[in-house]
Amino acid sequence: MSGQDQAGGLVGPAADVLARLVRTALDEDLGGDPGTDVTTTATVPADARTVVEVRLREPGTVAGQVVWVPLLADAARRLGQETPVVELLAADGSHGAAGDVLARLSGPTRTLLVAERTGLNLVGRACGVATATRAWVDVLAGTGVEVLDTRKTTPGLRAWEKYAVRCGGGTNKRVGLFDVAMVKDNHAAAAGSVVAAYRAVRSTSPDVAVEVEVESTEVALAVVRAGGRFLMCDNMTPDDLARTVAAVRALVAELDGPGGRVLLEATGGLTLARAPEVAATGVDFVSVGALTHSSPQLDVGLDWTG
Template identity: 55%
Template structure:
């Protein structure tokens, strides 16, 4: 059964595109079709070649179904042994496939490409989540995703223990320096968004304690502290929480910019709610997965 959190429609679109890219307009694997009878049956194992955290397992069935439709055959049977979000060890068998050898080989590269990419993101995210354990801070992703893969990459972040910040420009308003310049200040920008979109969450980017207090005075209750040192961030958190507490309110605070795994725990311990890390999606190395015939 597919995880209900898995973005099945986005995955189907990707699989359709990827198979067309790999098999061409005629849906053809020239090597396999020339050397292997369509009725030859085999068993294949999807295995981990290195440790990680799995993401993208439901893609296997989608790829097998896609290949079967191209060959007018019955898709190989599938037994999933490890589900998304689980840690992988070297040699772990993620899934067993049994069916047409030709179909299995036609599906191999597409399913591995997608799963290796998503597993890489989940594994990278898990390292950040582990580094922040006990601090009360959560790691967030950003919009720095591969075009066309955002839903899947953000799913992989969730599988790795992270949280999605916003899906796009449409669901959260973020007032950054260019918006402040264009609108004539933090207060005019905040007010304009609140009047036009009264229900949308608004976050304001700040680079100093003074800017944070200005944003709070304008009405913001979600701050993104950009490129602050640990000491400046800690002082800003204290000042911001004292300001809202005096009014019987609360504020969410995020830190971003130049963060590394080595300093994640130190930043997380400043009292912030979130660390956002663009590298979760734009710089995660793949995890090496393979499909072995047995």
């Protein structure tokens, strides 16, 4: 997911990831590569040129602007036309009001029409995720607690949606199954216990961060005694969560000394209304699957100006 630095210091999806996303989306719309737009080909002269503006129809957090350049370049290649000029007027991560112009695009009309729906789909999706994430970041402001995303993403759009989470001020937890280990209830059942599962993962993948899902204070303490220092507290009440946080931090201080560090995450059934109460328990993170699996699309349109 690393890539060149974008406006606002955000790092967008790597160029190859973005190129693959654009290529797949255009193939889907055009029926292959180069494919065809039967309506545009029939009604728009090849030499026609247009200026259009990408505009927010409702307020929200801007995200996905990084798509316009590679998208229009790929569309132009397929049509054998010059690549339209892209003027970005709002940075990813910024707040936009209804009616704000995000970008101005100018060039061959056929290319702009071919790319229009793909671009609006991707930008609208990204803005929706970023806007939902920003709501969590705002409600947690001043608590020191970060909001994390999860793997509950749209297949094929994970890199895009995780970038949108960052645009909204959130933090990416892990990319997939390969970069961070997460011991959950099914792994514990297969291994015989949570502690056995943790030890098995730590033994086979010593250089990978390991997070362990726990559902009680007792299990959390057992994992800490086994060496675990990254715990996900699942579906605990605020009172149980507070007791678990206090007990775990006390045990880590006893085992590792005053400088001992453990990372604690709350997850399961979280809502914006409950977020301040959960943050007050002393956790470091809250993880919210709804950022990516339930965020509504933000309404973004494309208006012709000439």
